[in-house]
Amino acid sequence: MRNLLPRIGFIDETSLKTNMAKTTGWSLSGQRLIDHTPFGHWSTQTFIAALRHDRLDAPWVIDGAMNRDLFDLYVNWPPLCIPAT
DSSP, rough: OOOGGGGGGGGEEEEEGGGGOOOOOOEEEOOOOOOOGGGGGGGGEEEEEEEEEEEEEEEEEEOOOOHHHHHHHTTTTTTOOOOOO
16 A cells, blocks of 8 residues: 555645625724725636645646536646556
């Protein structure tokens, strides 16, 4: 099993929606609350990477949601592929 560890990778994906930023808050009485949201526009960003036993491999940030075509592209991406030995 030990010799298989360099070949094993778990793919993990997480996303961030900037429209989920809080739109209300507290300010002093009679004053308007002004704040900013990340990136200044509403969007979804997805982060995907391969988790290895000793490192994070092949990180990729996508401007938008993950779909099958993007996932297939990521899985067949050369830095993620390890030749069979």
